Amino acid sequence: MTQPVATLSNTSIAAAKVKDFGQFLKRLLKSPSAKMGGSICLVLVVTAIFAPVIAPHDPTELGVGAALTPPNSEFWFGTDEFGRDLFSRMVYGSRLTLYVGLIAVGISMTVGVLTGLVAGYVGGWVETALMRAVDVLFSFTETLIALAAVAVLGPSLTNAMIAVGISSIPFYARITYGAVLVEKNKEYFKAAQAVGAQHVRLLFRHILPNILSPIIVVATVGVSVAVLSASALSFLGLGAQPPSPEWGAMLAAGRDYFKRAPWITTFPGLAIAITVLGFNLLGDALREALDPQQRT
C-alpha cells in the first residue's frame, strides 16, 4: 500500500521539479547578465579546449619574434622580453585559469559543504566545534589563510590552488550549515526520518539536493574569487612560476618592462578581469533565476 503512494508522490514531485527547472531556465535565458556571463565563460572554455588549434605559436618558444614587439598583425598581443608570442601564451593561460578556478572551488566546496552538512545535521558538540572553527577562519581574510597555506606548502601553482581552495572553505560551510538548519525543520525531512531513513541517505538524498541552489550560486561566484586570488598569488611570485603562461605570473613578469612594453601587463590583466566578470555575471543571473523574490 505504501509503495504506490510513494511512487505517485515521487512522480508528482519529479514533475513539479521539471516544471520548476523549466521556469528557472526561462528566467535564466531572459537575463542579459546570463547571456553575457555565459558567453564569456563559453569563450574561455572553448579557448582552453582548443588552445593548440587557436594559438599560432608554442607558448614557451623563445624568439618567435623580436623581443618586446608591440601588437601588430603578426603578433596580435605583441611579444614579451624573450620574444615569445603573447597571444599564444594568453590562449594557453586560459587552460590554467580554468583549471585553477575549478580545482580551488572543488576543494573549498567539497570540504566546506561536508563541514556544514555534518555540523548542521549532527548538532551538539560536533556542531559547536566545527562552526567555531569556521568562525575563527572567517575572522581572518582569505588572503591571510592563503598566504599561511603557501608559506607551509611552498610557492607553486598547485599549492596556490590548494591555498585558495582552503581559504574559501568557511563560505561554503556557513551557507550549507544555515541551509541544513532550515531543511531539518521541514516536513519532508521529518517524514523521511520517521520512516527510518539512514543518516547517509537523509544527508545526501534528502537534504543535499534541496540546498544545492545557494551552493551553486556561491560556487559560480567562487570561481571568479578563486581566479582573482590565484592570479594575485602568482603575481606576488607565490603561485605559478616562469615560464608558465599563467596570467598573473605573466603580468608580474611584465612589470619590469612596464614603461617600454605596457602591452605585456595590459592583456593578461584584461583577460583576468573579463574572466572574473563572466563568472560574476553568471553567478548574479543564477541567483536571480533561482530566487526571483531576491531580485532587487
Next chain:
Amino acid sequence: MTRYILKRILSGIFTIWVTTIAVTLLIHLVPGDPVQIMFAQSQSTTPEQIEQIRSQLGLDRPIYEQYFMYMGRILQGDFGTTIRGNQPVLELLLVRLPNTLALALSALLITMLVGVPIGFFAAYKRGTWLDTSLMTGAIIGISIPSFWLGLMLMYVFSIRLGWLPVSGTDFKNLILPAVTLGLANAAAVSRLTRSSMLDVLSQDYMRTARAKGLAETLVLSRHALRNGLINVVNMLGLQFTYMMGGAIVVENVFAWNGIGRLAIQSIFQRDYPTIQGFILIFATVVVVVSIVLDILYVWIDPRIKYS
C-alpha cells in the same frame, strides 16, 4: 549591551588564542625539515649551526612544550629574530604596521566615500539608466584585479602624467595605493549599499514622510540615508578586514613598506619566525578593530538588542 560587548571580546580572545596554536603548528606542517628549508638558500650554514637553531626554536622538544615556550616568549614581547640578519621580528613588524594601517584606513575612507553614494543613487533611481550604468560599473569594478588596477593607475598618473611618485613612504606615495585599494572595494560596497537602501526606501515610514509633505531632500537625508547608513556602518568591520587582506597585495605593487610586503619577502626567504609573527599581529589587529567597529555599531543603533 554590556553582555554583548563582553561576549564579543571573549570571542576575540578565543580567536587570537586559536591563532597562537595555528602559528605554532604552522612550522610542523611544512613538508620536510623546516630548518633545512629555511637555510636551503645559504650555503655557509654548518650542520652544527642548524642543530643550534633547531634547539633555539625549540623544535627538538615535544610540541606542547614548544607551544608553552612560544606563548611564554610572546607574552614577554619576544617574537623571535629573523633567520637572516637576526633582527627582532616584533620590532620589524611594529615599525611597518602603522604604514599598513594608514593604507587600510585611507582606503576604507575612499571605499565609503565612493561606494556609498553610488549605491545610494542607484537605489534611488532604481530601474533607470543611471541605476543600470552604475551597477554595470560596479560589477566591472569588482572583477578588476587590484594589482592590475594599481599598475594601470601607476602607468597613467606616475609614468605618463608624472603627477604622483611610483613608490616611497611619504603621504604623496600613499595616494595611489589607497585609491587602488579603495576603488577595488568601492564597487562591492556600492552593491551592498544599493540593496540596503532599496530595503529602506520601500519602508512604510518613507511613504509617511512623503505623505506628510516633507521636502524630498529631507526625506532622503533624514529618513533614507540615516537608516541606510546604519547598515553601512555594520559593513565597516568586514570591509576593514578586506582592506587589510587587500593591502598585502597592493603594498607589493607600490613597494609600500607595510607588514604585507614584509610577509611576502619572509615567505620567499622561508623565514618562519617572521611569518608566524606576521600572522599573529595581522590576526590581532583584524580582531581588535572588528570588535571596536562592532561596538560602535551597537552604540550608533540603540534599537538593536544583542544577547
